[in-house]
Amino acid sequence: MSTAIVAQHVRRITTAQRYPRAVVGSLGVLAVVLSFYSLSVGATDVSMHDVLNAVTGNTSDQAAQIVVDFQLPRVLLAWLVGTALAVSGGVMQGVIRNPLAAPDVVGVTKGAGFAGMLLLLAIPGVPVLAVVPAAFVGGLLAAGLVYLLAYRRGATPVRIALVGVAVSAAFEAGIRFLLVRNPLDVSAALIWLTGSLFGRSMSSVYEILPWVVVLVPLVLIWARKLDVLGLGDDLAAGLGEPVERTRRLLLLFAVALASSAVAVSGTIGFIGLIAPHMARRIFGGRHLASLPSAALFGVLLMLFADMIGRGLAPPLEIPAGLVTAVIGGPYFLYLLVKTGK
Amino acid sequence: MRLQAQGVQLAYDQHVIARDLTLTIPDSKVSVLIGPNGSGKSTALRALARLLPPSKGSVILDGKSIHDTSTKEVARQLAILPQVLVTPESISVEDLVWFGRHPHRTSLKVPSPADKEAVEWAMTVTSTVELRHQHVDQLSGGQRQRVWIALCLAQGTDLILLDEPTTYLDVAYQLEVLDLLHQLNQEQGKTVAMVLHDFNMAAEYADHVFVMKSGTLVTEGSPEDVFTADIIRTVFGVESKVVPHPVSGKPMCIPLRAGLRTQTPTALANC
Numbered sequence: 362m363s364t365a366i367v368a369q370h371v372r373r374i375t376t377a378q379r380y381p382r383a384v385v386g387s388l389g390v391l392a393v394v395l396s397f398y399s400l401s402v403g404a405t406d407v408s409m410h411d412v413l414n415a416v417t418g419n420t421s422d423q424a425a426q427i428v429v430d431f432q433l434p435r436v437l438l439a440w441l442v443g444t445a446l447a448v449s450g451g452v453m454q455g456v457i458r459n460p461l462a463a464p465d466v467v468g469v470t471k472g473a474g475f476a477g478m479l480l481l482l483a484i485p486g487v488p489v490l491a492v493v494p495a496a497f498v499g500g501l502l503a504a505g506l507v508y509l510l511a512y513r514r515g516a517t518p519v520r521i522a523l524v525g526v527a528v529s530a531a532f533e534a535g536i537r538f539l540l541v542r543n544p545l546d547v548s549a550a551l552i553w554l555t556g557s558l559f560g561r562s563m564s565s566v567y568e569i570l571p572w573v574v575v576l577v578p579l580v581l582i583w584a585r586k587l588d589v590l591g592l593g594d595d596l597a598a599g600l601g602e603p604v605e606r607t608r609r610l611l612l613l614f615a616v617a618l619a620s621s622a623v624a625v626s627g628t629i630g631f632i633g634l635i636a637p638h639m640a641r642r643i644f645g646g647r648h649l650a651s652l653p654s655a656a657l658f659g660v661l662l663m664l665f666a667d668m669i670g671r672g673l674a675p676p677l678e679i680p681a682g683l684v685t686a687v688i689g690g691p692y693f694l695y696l697l698v699k700t701g702k
Numbered sequence: 703m704r705l706q707a708q709g710v711q712l713a714y715d716q717h718v719i720a721r722d723l724t725l726t727i728p729d730s731k732v733s734v735l736i737g738p739n740g741s742g743k744s745t746a747l748r749a750l751a752r753l754l755p756p757s758k759g760s761v762i763l764d765g766k767s768i769h770d771t772s773t774k775e776v777a778r779q780l781a782i783l784p785q786v787l788v789t790p791e792s793i794s795v796e797d798l799v800w801f802g803r804h805p806h807r808t809s810l811k812v813p814s815p816a817d818k819e820a821v822e823w824a825m826t827v828t829s830t831v832e833l834r835h836q837h838v839d840q841l842s843g844g845q846r847q848r849v850w851i852a853l854c855l856a857q858g859t860d861l862i863l864l865d866e867p868t869t870y871l872d873v874a875y876q877l878e879v880l881d882l883l884h885q886l887n888q889e890q891g892k893t894v895a896m897v898l899h900d901f902n903m904a905a906e907y908a909d910h911v912f913v914m915k916s917g918t919l920v921t922e923g924s925p926e927d928v929f930t931a932d933i934i935r936t937v938f939g940v941e942s943k944v945v946p947h948p949v950s951g952k953p954m955c956i957p958l959r960a961g962l963r964t965q966t967p968t969a970l971a972n973c
Contacts, residue, residue, distance in 0.1 A: 378792070458788075582809045588790070589804050595753050595784035600857070601777030601805030646790030647797065 381650035384643060388657035392440075395664045399439070400432045402672045434566055435558045438625060439663035441569045442558070443632060445622035447659025448577055450633030451640065451652045452615040455587040456608050457521055460641070460696060463634035464500075464619030467525035471532035472503025473620035474628040478536060478553050482543050493568055493624040500620035503528055504612065536628075556629030556682025558667050565625040572621035576614050577656070583611060584649040591646045629666075629682040631689020632659050638696065662688070704729055704893070705750060705780070705861055710759035712745050712917070719745045720917030722759070727861075732887045733895040734904040737914035738938055743897045744785065744865050746914065750895070751782035751863050777805035781854035785865040785897075789838050795849050796834040799824055802856025824855035827890070828882060844875030848882060855886070862886070864896040868903065876900075880907045901938075905929050905952045913937055929953040 400412045412428055446464060453462040464470045476499020477492050507528050511520040536553055552559070580587075586607050589597045597604050619633060640655035666684035673679055706726040712719045720742040727733055727750065735743040748754040749761055752768045761768040768776055781802075790798070802824060803817045825831045828848045833841065838849055847867060854862055864883070868876040884907055886892045898904045904911055905925040913920045913928050915937045921928050934942045934955050941963040942955045 378794075585804065585807075585809065589801060591788065591790045592801060593784065593786065593788040595748070595782070596787065598753055598773055599751060599777060599782035599784065600801060601772075601774035603773050641791065645792035647793070 378644060378647075378650075381644060381647075381654070385650070385653045385657065388654055388661070392657050392660045392664065395661060395668075396436050396440070399436050399664050399668045400428050402432075402668050430562075434561050434563050435667055436664065437563075437566045438558050438561055438569070439667050440660050441566065441573050442622045442626045442629065443636070443659035443661070443663035444577060444656040445569065445573050445618040445659075446629065446633040446663075447636035447640075447655040448580055448652055449615040449619040449622070451637035451648065451655040452580055452587065452611050452618075453633070454637050454641065455646070455648055456590060456611050456615070458591060459522055460638060461522050461634070463631075463637075464615070464623075465529065465628070465630045465633060466522055468503035468507050468528035468532065469500040469616050469619045470623055470628045470630065470633075471529045471536065472506075473497065473500035473623040474553055475499055475532045475535045475539070476502070477624050478539050481549075482539060489564055489568055493572060493621045496624035497617050497620040499532075500616045500623070501613075503532055504616045508612075552627035552680075554627070554682075555680040555686070556623075556627035557670070557678070557680035558626055558663075559670075559678050559680065561625065569621045569625045572617060576618050580611070580614050580618075581649065581652060583607075584647075584652060587611065587648040588646055627680075627682060629663075629685055631685045631693060632662050634696075635689055635692050636662060638692075703727065705761075705763050705895075707746065707750060707756070707761050708759050710749055710756035710761060712742065712749050712754060713757050714745075714754075718757075718917070723917065723919060724759075725912055725919055725922070727893060727895045728910050729893050730860075730887070730891045731893065731909040732884065732907055733893075733910040733912065734908040735895070735897045735912045735914060736899075736901060736904050737920075740916075741914040741937075742917040743912075743914045745917075746912075747782075747863055747865050747895070747897050748784075751780060752776050753782065753784075774805050777857065777859075779859055780861040780863065781857040781859045783850055783854050783862070783864040783867060785869065787850055789846075793838050794834065795830055795836055795838055795841070795852075796821070796825070798838050798849055799830070799852045799856050802853040802858075805857060820856050820858050824852040827855065827886065828852040842875065843871045844878040847871065847875065847879045851879070851882060860891070861893045862895070864894070866897050866899060869899060876903065883907070901929060901934070901955050905954065906947070906950060925953055929955055931955075 397409065397412060401409055411425060414425060450463040453464065453467060454460060473496035477496040480487055480492060480495040507521060507525045510528070511524040513520070540553065586602060589600055589602045590604065590608060592600070594604050622629070636659035637651070637655040639658045640651040643654065644651035662685065663681065666681040666688070669684050670679040670681050703726045707723055709722050709724050711721050712723065723746060725746070735747060737743045745754065749756055752761070752773060755769050763771065763776065763779060799821050803813065803820060806817060807813065825834060828851055830845070830849050830852050833845060833849070838846060841849065851867070867879050867883070871879065880903060883894050883896070887894050908925055910922065911925055911928045912922045913933060920937055921933060929944055931942055931944050934940055934944070941958045943958060944953050944955050946952070947954045
């Protein structure tokens with residue numbers, strides 16, 4: 362092949378890759394716009410004017426009440442849950458080096474959901490702030506179980522994914538068993554089964570907020586370590602990274618983030634898989650650029666799913682987790698087919 | 703001598719690869735570890751690079767046991783290029799070379815002028831500057847290997863270990879890579895230690911050769927010392943004729959097919 366022909370096919374770094382800030386910025390603007398729009402969608406539609414007034418605290422009429430009491434917590438939760446799930450998935454995909462890794466795939470979501478639900482049923486009237494730590498323990502247990510079962514002189518990506526699916530199924534069965542034994546009201550059952558932001562208040566926001574505020578910056582500070590792990594264990598160690606320790610700590614952060622999301626919104630699937638994958642398609646393995654955009658993709662997906670759920674057939678509520686499953690299922694299959702090649 | 707293995711036993715799980723292996727990498731020289739498949743040459747290199755802790759004995763770097771030194775500290779003294787390399791998705795040449803600065807940077811600090819200088823220098827000596835904005839996965843085999851070597855050079859270490867850097871490369875690319883390593887040794891005084899498969903390449907480029915078989919060091923020395931028909935027969939089980947290279951004068955091993963051998967195949971199998 363002549364050099365001229367080769368030169369024509371040389372793919373240079375795309376504009377988006379060169380200007381990560383512009384991409385993250387545009388996604389952020391989009392998410393903010395969608396958030397304001399989302400505040401006005403619901404069982405009662407509120408005008409954009411009233412929304413803006415309500416958010417700035419300029420009015421005290423009924424429309425503002427609806428916005429602040431019902432819509433605002435949902436929108437804030439969409440941001441927090443979307444960010445937590447997406448960053449968790451992004452870290453897992455980076456650490457396990459598997460495009461199919463995500464909190465739901467490696468069993469964390471179901472483990473956290475099971476533990477959170479068990480706590481609520483076992484100790485009625487337990488303070489909500491205890492739910493996140495309980496979910497974290499459950500998520501950790503599931504992840505630990507997966508790691509233990511998949512570990513053979515290091516844990517290979519494929520084994521982790523396979524064992525994760527099995528462990529997830531076991532915890533899912535546990536959740537269903539608990540639901541059958543202890544019939545909850547419909548909204549609670551929906552939340553644990555499919556995941557939803559329905560009927561959530563500001564207390565849920567305060568539940569998840571500290572986890573996201575602490576762990577997301579921590580992960581971003583460690584973004585370059587994640588990049589280095591992507592070079593393979595030997596080269597990463599050769600570059601001075603204590604591979605096993607860094608990997609475990611990062612996975613711990615990822616499990617904590619996903620668990621906090623599950624504790625407030627139930628087991629919303631696919632966000633942790635799709636959002637980081639979309640970001641990875643733009644930025645490749647550079648986590649300092651891909652994680653923030655993954656987070657914003659997660660926020661957009663959550664806002665979108667929640668809005669569709671609320672706006673499609675009001676006053677009927679379609680759980681956000683069902684909407685993400687409808688979008689995420691085919692995307693997951695597409696990924697499977699593509700990765701399987 | 704800065705880097706040596708002292709009576710190390712190397713094992714994966716319970717499977718012992720090498721017992722009581724002692725070797726010293728000569729400073730500012732090009733050394734080659736050679737031997738048949740399963741001789742433990744790659745394992746030995748991994749141990750020298752702190753990637754595999756020996757179950758007995760120790761690897762000494764600058765007078766200190768390498769496993770008592772932090773991996774970051776070791777990475778500032780010694781660079782290793784593993785055999786299997788994972789290219790991150792859609793990464794540019796320059797970004798990949800920047801990874802070489804990892805052991806010198808802390809999480810929050812912005813890159814220092816010294817970091818930038820090291821990266822530019824590494825790309826310059828490996829002639830990869832003009833490729834800097836290209837995707838690594840679009841390069842030729844030889845170009846890509848030069849980029850990986852640039853990454854190691856950006857680490858700024860005097861010691862560079864490479865595990866089969868020419869495997870899977872066409873002969874032109876093999877020469878491209880080995881010429882580069884030779885040049886780095888000559889012009890920058892780098893200590894290069896690598897595992898190679900091809901004994902003629904080893905003879906051509908090595909100052910010092912370690913010949914391994916079944917986890918033991920059979921012999922070591924200059925190519926002229928170690929590449930003899932006897933040693934080739936003992937180690938590789940191949941009958942050969944060793945002649946001086948018509949241009950360089952280095953020893954060249956020419957394996958002999960059945961009809962040209964002086965010994966019978968059964969005699970070979972017994973050695």
